[in-house]
Amino acid sequence: MKKTVHIIPVGHTKTTLTEGMRQYPFHKIILVLGKTAGPGEKKAEAVAAEIRGEFGKVAEIEEIHVELDDIYTAAIAIAKNIRAEEKQGSTVMVNASGSLRTIGISCYLACAVTGATLYVALPAYEKGVLTGIRQVQTVPPAPLKDAGxxxxxxxxxxxxxxxxxxxxxxxxxxxxxxxxxxxxxxxxxxxxxx
Structure with a gap:
């Protein structure tokens, strides 16, 4: 059976990350966190712990740590993980729903060069409070010309x-x-x- 791997940059809310992922099959989750532990990253680490607690018994979970402010280095790290999983025969999907803008761009670049599927879960709000997701959208890559x-x-x-x-x-x-x-x-x- 072909495995489906989700690469998920972890942000400050679990809902859009996990509810978006639930719309697809999943066998393995790779959480993307920052290398530097700033105040925002502590919140992301707490969300990652919640995800591990909720999904750790039903899916394999790994972590990678990237430089959050370096778009290209992060894109390369994500692309390497995509390629490694694809080499093992897995289908790879990248969930950029809760990531920082810089990591969202990194995810887009990594998916554009590898052909992995990028998706985002659009949040639903009621009276200004996040209540779930209203829609999941796949983001098609821009057509890239082969470099000579x-x-x-x-x-x-x-x-x-x-x-x-x-x-x-x-x-x-x-x-x-x-x-x-x-x-x-x-x-x-x-x-x-x-």
Whole structure:
């Protein structure tokens, strides 16, 4: 039987997280928490404990810890977990219902590059009090164009070296060409296309 794994960034309310997840099959839950224990993270840890208490007997539960303020690093960590679960034959769903905006963006990016399903449970309120969820929506990824060999080379270079001050610096780093070298302007025009 194929397992369904839910990756859930934990926020401050359990309701949207758990009620959204209940709309789908689940066999394993991976809770995403912050690496740094600030005041908000203490609340998230308490919600995670509630989830473990409620679902620990019916589903396998794991935790991963990410940098909450670093969108790309968190996206990479989430994507790695998605890939690892998919490699084991599981279907992976990501529930961004209660996460911080930054982690919600990380989840979107991770799902866009892996093809995992992203969903959110929209909360229901009565007299300003959260009463449950009113709807669960899946969030389709934006269509991504496959990156070519040259684009991947550029992305790997930028990932390794970080932000660069200009295309010229990129050309010097990738091709070893100085600004005064023959063919530099042609290479600059070509690189600017990417």
């Amino acid at each position: 060999r040259e684009e991947l080379l550029i992305l790997k270079y930028l990932n390794k070296h970080g932000t660069l001050d200009s295309v010229d610096t990129l050309i010097q780093g990738l091709r070893g060409l100085e600004k005064t070298a023959q063919g530099f302007q042609k290479e600059r025009a070509r690189m600017s296309y990417h």
